[in-house]
Amino acid sequence: MSRVLYRWGCFAARRPGLVIGIWLLTAVAVIIASNTVGRELEDTFGAPGLDSQEAIDLLSEAQSDQAGLTAQVVVAPHDPAATFNDSAEAGALVELRAEISALTNVVGVAEASISEDGQIALVRVQYPLIDQISVAELDALKEFVFESTAASTLQIELGGELFFAFEESETGVGEMIGLVVAVIILLAAFGSLIAMGLPIGMALFGLALGISLMPLITYLIDIPSWAPQMGSMVGLGVGIDYALFLLTRHREFLSQGFSVEESVGRAVATAGQAVIFAGGTVVVAILGLAVAGIPFMTAAGVSTSTIVLIMVLASTTLLPAFLGKAGLWINRLHVGRRMPDATPGVGARWERWGTHVAAHAWRYVVGATAFLLLLTAPVLDLQLGFPGEGTLPESRTERRAYDLVAEGFGPGVNGPLVIAIDISEDGSVVDPLVSAVAADPGIAFTAPADIDTEAGVAILLAFPATSPQDSETVETISRLRADVFPAVLDESPARAHIGGNTASFNDLGERITARLPHFIIAVISLSFLLLMVVFRSILVPLKAALLNLLSIGSAYGVLVMVFQWGWGMNLIGLEATVPIVSFIPMFMFAILFGLSMDYEVFLLSRVREEYLRTGDNDSSVIYGIASTARVITSAALIMISVFLGVVL
Numbered sequence: 150m151s152r153v154l155y156r157w158g159c160f161a162a163r164r165p166g167l168v169i170g171i172w173l174l175t176a177v178a179v180i181i182a183s184n185t186v187g188r189e190l191e192d193t194f195g196a197p198g199l200d201s202q203e204a205i206d207l208l209s210e211a212q213s214d215q216a217g218l219t220a221q222v223v224v225a226p227h228d229p230a231a232t233f234n235d236s237a238e239a240g241a242l243v244e245l246r247a248e249i250s251a252l253t254n255v256v257g258v259a260e261a262s263i264s265e266d267g268q269i270a271l272v273r274v275q276y277p278l279i280d281q282i283s284v285a286e287l288d289a290l291k292e293f294v295f296e297s298t299a300a301s302t303l304q305i306e307l308g309g310e311l312f313f314a315f316e317e318s319e320t321g322v323g324e325m326i327g328l329v330v331a332v333i334i335l336l337a338a339f340g341s342l343i344a345m346g347l348p349i350g351m352a353l354f355g356l357a358l359g360i361s362l363m364p365l366i367t368y369l370i371d372i373p374s375w376a377p378q379m380g381s382m383v384g385l386g387v388g389i390d391y392a393l394f395l396l397t398r399h400r401e402f403l404s405q406g407f408s409v410e411e412s413v414g415r416a417v418a419t420a421g422q423a424v425i426f427a428g429g430t431v432v433v434a435i436l437g438l439a440v441a442g443i444p445f446m447t448a449a450g451v452s453t454s455t456i457v458l459i460m461v462l463a464s465t466t467l468l469p470a471f472l473g474k475a476g477l478w479i480n481r482l483h484v485g486r487r488m489p490d491a492t493p494g495v496g497a498r499w500e501r502w503g504t505h506v507a508a509h510a511w512r513y514v515v516g517a518t519a520f521l522l523l524l525t526a527p528v529l530d531l532q533l534g535f536p537g538e539g540t541l542p543e544s545r546t547e548r549r550a551y552d553l554v555a556e557g558f559g560p561g562v563n564g565p566l567v568i569a570i571d572i573s574e575d576g577s578v579v580d581p582l583v584s585a586v587a588a589d590p591g592i593a594f595t596a597p598a599d600i601d602t603e604a605g606v607a608i609l610l611a612f613p614a615t616s617p618q619d620s621e622t623v624e625t626i627s628r629l630r631a632d633v634f635p636a637v638l639d640e641s642p643a644r645a646h647i648g649g650n651t652a653s654f655n656d657l658g659e660r661i662t663a664r665l666p667h668f669i670i671a672v673i674s675l676s677f678l679l680l681m682v683v684f685r686s687i688l689v690p691l692k693a694a695l696l697n698l699l700s701i702g703s704a705y706g707v708l709v710m711v712f713q714w715g716w717g718m719n720l721i722g723l724e725a726t727v728p729i730v731s732f733i734p735m736f737m738f739a740i741l742f743g744l745s746m747d748y749e750v751f752l753l754s755r756v757r758e759e760y761l762r763t764g765d766n767d768s769s770v771i772y773g774i775a776s777t778a779r780v781i782t783s784a785a786l787i788m789i790s791v792f793l794g795v796v797l
Contacts, residue, residue, distance in 0.1 A: 150425075151418040151422055152418070154417045154418045154421045155414045155415065155417065157417060158414035158418060158421065159410050159411070159414035161413065161417075161466060161469035161470040161473060162409060162414065162473030163410055163473065165470035166470075166474075168466060172463075172466075172467050176354070176357070176358050176361070179358060179365070180361045182365060183362065183364045183365055186365075187363075187364025187367070188364055188365075188367040188368065189364070189367075190363060191280045191374070196444060196660060199653070199657070200652070201648045201652040201655075201656045202653075203569075204568070204646035207606060208569050208606065211604035217275060217276045217277040217281070218277075218309075218314055219273055219309050220273075220274040220276065220290060220307060220310070220311040221273060221274070221309040221550055221563075222245070222249065222272040222273075222294070222307060223269065223271055223272075223306045223550040223553045223554055224242060224245065224269070224272065225269050225303065226238050227302055227304055231302075232268050233263050233268070237302070241303055242303075245272070246261060246272055248293065252289055252293060253285070253286060254277060254286050255275070255276065256275050256277060257275040258273070259274075269556065271554055274290070274309075276311060279314055283315070287312065287314075287316060294546075306546045306549045306550035307550055308550035308551055308563075309550075310650055316547075325794070327797075328349070328790075328791070330786075330787075330793075331389055331787045331790050332349060334783055335348060337783075343475055343479055347392060347471050347475065348388075348396060350471075351392050351468050351471065352388030352392060352460065355384065356381055356388065356460075359380060359460075360377045360380070360381065362455060362459075363376065363380075366452065369451075370451055372451070373448055375449075376448060377452065379453055379736075380453040380457075382795050383456070383740060384456035386744075386788040387428070387431060387457055387747065387788075388464070390747065390788060391424045391427070391428065392468050393783060394423065394424060394751055394784065395416055395417065395420045395421055395464055395468055396416075396468070396479075397420070398415075398416040398419055399412050399416035399420075399479070402415050402416055403477070409473060410473065413472045413473055416472075417465060417469050419754075422754070424461060424464050424465060425461060426750050427746065427747040428461035428464075428747075430679055430746035430750065431454075431746070433675045434672050434676065434738075434739045434740070435453050435740065435743055437450070437668055437672040438735065440664060440667050441660070441664045441665075441735060442664055443657065443660060443732070446732060446735065446736075449736075450739065496775055496778065496779050499775045499779060500771060500772075500774075500775035503771035503774035503775055506774075507767050518699065521700065522702075522703075524702075525699070525703045525706045527706040527707075527714070528705045528709060531708075531734070532713060532728050533728065534658065534729070534731065535654040536730065537563065537617045538550065538551040539551045539563065539618070540618075540726075541724075542722075555616070558612075560615060560616035561593050561612045561616065561617075562612050563616060564613065564622065564649065564650060565610050565613075566610070566625075566647050566651065567608065567609075567648040567652075568608070568609040568611055568629075568647055568648075569606060569607075569645070569647075569648060570598075570606065571605065571644045571645070575642050576605075577641075578641050583595060583598050585633050586609065586611050586629065586633060589625065589629060589633055590614075591613055591614055591615065591621060591629075592611050592614065593613060593614040595612065596611075596612075611629075613625050617650070622651060630647060655731075657731050658732075661734075661735055664735075665734070665735060665738075668738070668739075669738065672739065673694050673698075673742075676690070676693075676694065676742070676746060680693055680746075680749075680750070696745075696749075697746065700745055701737070701738055701741045701745070704737065708729060711723075712726060712727050712729055713727075713728070714726065751777055751780075752773055752781060753773070755773040755776050755777050756769050756773030
């Protein structure tokens with residue numbers, strides 16, 4: 150492979166205009182196709198075989214409005230002495246419901262529920278299925294409420310599933326800050342504006358092409374609307390990293406007196422080969438999400454892997470052309486104090502560090518392992534769930550709506566259970582099932598059942614006595630499915646399923662927990678085989694897999710410490726501890742395993758290269774650390790800055 154890459158690198162450096170032109174034509178064709186025939190990205194959080202999904206499917210087949218999304222409009226008088234028993238407030242509430250009914254794609258507005266003290270009203274707004282609406286419906290509802298509250302005597306707050314599906318933070322500023330930090334790191338690493346600009350430019354070009362491909366990939370698999378953001382976060386980081394490694398090697402060869410063409414060819418043959426295998430491990434790890442058996446996770450893995458693959462191709466084809474075009478200007482336009490060693494090669498400090506560690510190897514093995522195990526220990530307290538609106542800042546309307554509902558009706562009203570009953574063969578079960586559900590100790594109250602005899606479906610809204618995030622609510626769902634439903638329906642052909650956000654996320658969490666071991670085994674096995682081919686060794690990939698598992702375990706531990714225990718949560722803008730979303734650990738494993746393997750491949754490729762030259766194990770390891778540590782550290786800092794940009 151190195152010979153093929155060498156010849157390609159020389160060709161790209163010799164004919165940069167042709168290579169860049171092909172990339173530009175490809176990008177233009179993809180953008181035009183995406184804008185003309187590309188499909189809309191769709192959001193869905195369902196998974197075949199889950200009880201909650203069967204509830205949604207049953208309601209969808211019956212064309213029930215309850216299959217769609219809901220929004221909650223929570224209303225309270227500004228005057229503490231006023232109540233909705235007063236004619237003025239009651240009239241304003243009736244007018245508000247009528248105006249909401251006229252909004253686009255609103256299929257129904259329920260009668261207002263009034264709290265016992267008459268000071269809080271809850272209005273449920275029904276929308277179609279998630280794939281039939283867009284963020285425009287949420288924007289229209291928010292705009293209406295904003296205009297209504299300007300001259301109203303009522304406090305109006307919003308929440309519900311519509312917000313969960315479409316509400317997003319403002320993007321752009323945080324990502325730009327991350328990019329600026331990456332620019333500063335590259336300037337510090339290279340000291341040249343041109344050397345800094347090439348990785349940034351190549352990564353942004355590859356990212357634009359990758360995101361433009363998403364509407365076309367939807368012909369093969371449904372891509373969720375949030376997948377490009379996840380892909381951008383990973384793709385931008387790895388794109389800059391890959392370009393950084395290849396550019397560093399090119400400057401080393403230039404400093405040794407090679408011509409531009411020869412230097413680019415050698416850089417692609419060495420660092421380019423490492424980029425291909427490193428990118429391969431990232432793609433394998435992220436595509437491993439398909440093992441979860443959850444469509445939206447598979448789709449997110451496909452979209453992110455596509456962007457990473459484009460970054461690998463751009464690094465090994467487009468970047469060599471840029472390097473050929475830049476020529477010897479790569480080291481010019483210097484910024485700051487010119488360092489004696491302008492090209493990142495063997496660092497004396499890193500060499501001393503490597504020598505020190507090699508001389509005290511077992512101390513560092515024991516000490517580092519103990520430290521990582523200590524960080525991993527909190528994983529034993531890992532709690533999966535979903536952070537509801539009650540964990541949002543009080544500045545958000547969803548949080549204020551959540552608090553008002555909990556105050557007026559109880560915490561369970563914020564997470565109703567949607568029970569879909571198939572009565573096509575037996576309609577007599579509705580009343581006894583409603584009574585049995587209402588009698589369960591975990592249910593505060595139920596709404597009257599909505600029976601559609603023509604469709605053969607009955608819908609029952611049951612409101613738990615506990616909040617959506619409480620473990621007692623999960624126990625209630627399990628008890629209804631395992632005990633209550635069978636006791637009533639055992640002799641009947643009718644069947645009942647529980648849907649709603651609370652049940653759906655609980656089901657997803659159980660599916661992911663069950664599939665997580667298979668996912669981890671699949672990712673480690675494929676990565677092991679890939680590294681075994683690269684390094685022709687069994688111990689090297691085994692060591693890499695074990696260390697990556699240890700580092701990922703420590704990352705999980707930090708996750709628990711910050712989000713569940715609240716350590717340092719104010720530093721990232723959290724006002725309260727939150728449960729960890731059920732699918733986050735699997736996403737984290739895929740991304741972290743792939744990225745940590747990246748650095749593993751870059752380091753060990755240089756170690757192996759030196760070992761093949763000298764045959765000395767210790768000196769090869771020390772040389773590998775000394776020659777790559779500075780670049781790997783810069784690459785890691787760039788990745789951190791890009792991810793922190795998303796945090797902002």
